[in-house]
Amino acid sequence: MKKFTIFPLILIVALLVTSFLIFGCGGQQDSAEKKTSPAKKQYISIGTAKVGGTWYPIGAGIAEVLNKNVPGIQATAEETNGAVANVQLINDGKSEVGLTMPSTAFESYTGQGNFKGKKNLLMAWFSIEDVYQTTIVPKGSSINSATDIKGKRVGIGQPGSANFIDGKLWLEASGVSTNDIKMLYMSQSEMSDALKNGQIDVFLWCTGYPSASIQEIALARDMVFLPTSKEAIAEIQKKYPYYSLKSIPPGVYKGLDKELPTMSYRRMVVISEDLDEDTVYKMTKAIFGNINYLGSVHPIFKDLSLNNALDSLSIPLHPGALKYFKEKGVPGLDEFVKRTKEIRSK
Structure with a gap:
């Protein structure tokens, strides 16, 4: 009859316990880490x-x-x-x-x-x-209405910008093609300086009021504010009914002595x-x-x-x-x- 040796049995049990502690606890640790890890942003x-x-x-x-x-x-x-x-x-x-x-x-x-x-x-x-198309020209120029802009140097926003799109829309609705003018693409500050220095004839910008930039221009040089006609708004509304004719009140800018009806909408x-x-x-x-x-x-x-x-x-x-x-x-x-x-x- 063979003698029963207990040592191998103890060794096997020890190995099983060790494996459980390593892998079992490790698995619990992984689960805990998953539970406490921050949510994905x-x-x-x-x-x-x-x-x-x-x-x-x-x-x-x-x-x-x-x-x-x-x-x-x-x-x-x-x-x-x-x-x-x-x-x-x-x-x-x-x-x-x-x-x-x-x-x-x-x-x-x-x-x-x-x-x-x-x-x-x-x-x-x-x-x-709320924004309002604000078109200004130097006082004493030959420009008294939108149609007089033909052949002039016009400051307009950079292509793809809101002010480029607004300015182009306003011009075309007023009967002025971009082929009729010399468009100069500028930032608002560049356009302000150019108008004050006589480098452009027309300043086109669609903005809320009062605009600090436009106030500065009006204080530096006498300006005339061009209105938007009812006919131009009607033309715009054929495609974009959310545009409307609203007014910039008098006194907002130096030289603006009466209400200025103009193209308006909300961005x-x-x-x-x-x-x-x-x-x-x-x-x-x-x-x-x-x-x-x-x-x-x-x-x-x-x-x-x-x-x-x-x-x-x-x-x-x-x-x-x-x-x-x-x-x-x-x-x-x-x-x-x-x-x-x-x-x-x-």
């Missing part, structure tokens, strides 16, 4: 314009509010080439949010103009910033349809729940409210924004949804 790129302009600090303010109030969001304002570039960045999947104009958003959504045959990911988020913030409904709902809630703070970041936000959130929007709302606005009973929402539902995306 969702990055939100916000297309603005050149640093130094109005749109960059607006984008920075939006990013700051999102970062502070929407868990898991990491938003950043990006310097871009402006309205058209911001739309294209969203359509290319390189950006999630952008500032633009209703006409540019409409063209993207319907596949017209610069966006013919291109993919559209654009949806409306909310409107921001808009657009958002990618690739963002899910819940995320955009939380983002919208964060923005409209922090309007007072945003107003301290930039004065443009002081005008933002649920009452004008839909003004000038030219394409359908993102479902997340729509959900929030429904909860808040935003005025005119049902009419807006019905109107934009008829717009067909590509």
Whole structure:
């Protein structure tokens, strides 16, 4: 009869226990690490314009509010080439949010103009910033109306910028082709200096009032402010019904002694349809729940409210924004949804 040796049995048990401690506890540790590891951030790129302009600090303010109030969001304002570039960045999947104009958003959504045959990911988020076409010429010049601009040197925004698009739209609606003038592409500060120094004949800029730049021009040299005709607005509204004829009140600028009727609309913030409904709902809630703070970041936000959130929007709302606005009973929402539902995306 063989003797039973206990040592090998003890060795086997010891090895099994050791394996359990190593692999079993290791597995528990891995699970614990997974449970405690931070949630993955969702990055939100916000297309603005050149640093130094109005749109960059607006984008920075939006990013700051999102970062502070929407868990898991990491938003950043990006310097871009402006309205058209911001739309294209969203359509290319390189950006999630952008500032633009209703006409540019409409063209993207319907596949017209610069966006013919291109993919559209654009949806409306909310409107921001009332702007007014402000066209000024030196007092004593031969320019007394829009039609007199033919043959003149005209300062206009950089191609693709909101002010380039607005200026071109205003000129063409007023009966002036871009072939009739010498267009000089400039920033607002460059245009201001050029007008004061006699290097251009016409200053075209669409902005809120009062504009510090235009105030400076009017103080440096006597200026005449050209109105927008009812006929020009009617022509614009055939394609873009969200433009209207409003007035800059007298006294806002030196030399403006009576109301100036001119082309006006609200610019808009657009958002990618690739963002899910819940995320955009939380983002919208964060923005409209922090309007007072945003107003301290930039004065443009002081005008933002649920009452004008839909003004000038030219394409359908993102479902997340729509959900929030429904909860808040935003005025005119049902009419807006019905109107934009008829717009067909590509």
